Amino acid sequence: xxxxxxxxxxxxxxxxxxxxxxxxxxxxxxxxxxxxxxxxxxxxxxxxxxxxxxxxxxxxxxxxxxxxxxxxxxxxxxxxxxxxxxxxxxxxxxxxxxxxxxxxxxxxxxxxxxxxxxxxxxxxxxxxxxxxxxxxx
Numbered sequence: 001x002x003x004x005x006x007x008x009x010x011x012x013x014x015x016x017x018x019x020x021x022x023x024x025x026x027x028x029x030x031x032x033x034x035x036x037x038x039x040x041x042x043x044x045x046x047x048x049x050x051x052x053x054x055x056x057x058x059x060x061x062x063x064x065x066x067x068x069x070x071x072x073x074x075x076x077x078x079x080x081x082x083x084x085x086x087x088x089x090x091x092x093x094x095x096x097x098x099x100x101x102x103x104x105x106x107x108x109x110x111x112x113x114x115x116x117x118x119x120x121x122x123x124x125x126x127x128x129x130x131x132x133x134x135x136x137x
Contacts, residue, residue, distance in 0.1 A: 001052070001081070003088050007041030008054040008069075016054055016071040039065055040092040044072070044081050052076045055085035057093055057103075065093050067105040082114055090118070 008016070010032040017023045027034075035041075039061045044053035053072040059065035067089055072081045095101045106127050107115050 001044055001046055001079075003084060004043050004045055005041070005088070005092060006043060007035050007038045007056050008043050008051060010035060012043065012051040013054065013069065013071075016051065016073060019073050019075075020071050022071065038068075040089055042085050042088045042092070044076075044085060046076075053081040053085055055082075055089050057089050061093070062095075062101075064102050064104070067103065070105075070111070082111070083118065086115070086118055 013026075013031060013035060014023070014028070017026055035056070037058065038056040039059055041054065041056040043051045046052050053070075053076065055070040056068050057065045058068050067086060070082055070085060072079075072085075090103065093101060093103060103120075104125075104127075105115065105120065106129070107120075
């Protein structure tokens with residue numbers, strides 16, 4: 001397995017989301033544009049050339065970035081792929097000396113331990129969200 005510094009293609013993203021049971025979280029019509037707007041991305045590719053994991057970052061890239069869509073194919077869970085993907089994204093987003101970047105994420109309950117081991121904490125922060133647009137109608 002190897003990591004590649006790139007954003008997943010819409011097809012790769014869709015396959016991983018379907019395998020993980022997350023397809024309902026994404027809008028198929030917006031998927032390509034959303035992925036293209038990523039600040040950074042990394043994918044994990046198996047020996048046969050299939051993408052088996054992905055992660056990306058969104059935000060302004062100067063002061064704020066958020067890790068998004070960390071997805072690992074269920075057949076490869078527990079192999080350290082999510083950890084490797086997030087570590088690589090952190091390296092891609094590292095600011096120049098003297099600068100500081102706020103790096104956030106939303107964690108599913110089962111992934112909290114992974115992110116805590118990577119130095120993320122909920123200290124003095126409360127993740128909140130709101131959907132606007134079609135969900136309001």
